[in-house]
Amino acid sequence: MNRTGLIIALTLALAVGLLFGIYPELDLKLTAWFYDAPSKTFPxxxxxxxxxxxxxxxxIAWGLALPAIVALLVKLARPDRPLLMSGRAIVFLLATLILSAGVLTNLTFKSYWGRPRPVTVTQFxxxxxxxxxxxxxxxxxxxxSFFSGEGATAFWTYAPAALTPPAWRPLAYAAATAFGVMTSLLRMAFGGHFFTDVAAAGLVTFLVIWLAHGxxxxxxxxxxxxxxxxxxxxRLATRFRKPG
Known part of the structure; x- marks a missing residue:
């Protein structure tokens, strides 16, 4: 999570935003690769x-978050015991997952940004x-459609990748990128999202993780x-366990 990654993410966001803002039909052309016109469906x-x-x-994504969830629940149930894993890792993993795949997608953009999904537009x-x-x-x-919750969840794997040992981190980042891209391509192939929906999911999720890591x-x-x-x-668990 260094400045180089941030610069790359911001550059990609600017490039994709401007290109698809000026030429929005590119979204339709990319989606058409997955659409079968004779059968009028996404096969x-x-x-x-x-x-x-x-x-x-x-x-897979939720499986990576499971240790942090279990550690938090155990701590809340037994506040007298030490955490089962790094406290910072718990906060980092769960906060970034909730923000990127929950608050910013389903509770914010997808609820108030009325962009139809590819499968519902007249071109398809x-x-x-x-x-x-x-x-x-x-x-x-x-x-x-805007932006993809499943894409954000897949790209959230950058968060556990950021916690891997330094020697393994480049490989972990590459794996997270591949995982996010493949999951996003599936969403496009199903007619669930346009390219800009999944691109925004990946870029926003990366920025959330970068800021949280800092x-x-x-x-x-x-x-x-x-x-x-x-x-x-x-203190939190003890407070809730007090009677009255």
Missing amino acids: LKLNALAAIARDGAMW NGDQPFVAWWDPRGSCGRNC YIYRWPSTRLTDEGVDAALT
Whole structure:
């Protein structure tokens, strides 16, 4: 999580945002690669193996978060015991997952940014007009296309990758990138999202992780300690366990 990664992410965000803002039809052209016009459908969404791969990707991502979830629950149930894993890792992993794959996607953009999904627009046998990524005035009422929650969950694997030993970190980042890209391509192939939906998911998630990593680990003024997190959780759990 260094400045080089941030510069790359911001450069990609600017390039993708401007290119697809000026030429929004590029989203339609990329999506058309996965669409079969004669059958008027996205064939891969009917493929059982592809569906298993989609579900499996989410299980993998949540499996990486499971140790932090278990450690937190055990601590809340038994505040007298030390944490089962690094306190900073628990905060970092769960906070970034909640923010990127929950708050910023499902509770914010997907609820109020009315961009229709590819499978529902007229160009792909739907009944809603296509809108560019930057336009929130689409006709989708709820659970809309921008931006991808599953894409954000897949790219969240950058967070556990950031906690791997330095010697393994480049490989972990490469694996997280490949995992996010493949999961995002599946969402596009199913007609669930446009390219800009999954690109935004990856870039926003990376920025959330980069900022959280700096806040928790790197910046002296905000840096947390494992002991401090443990003590804070102990106080929280004890407070809730007090009668009355």
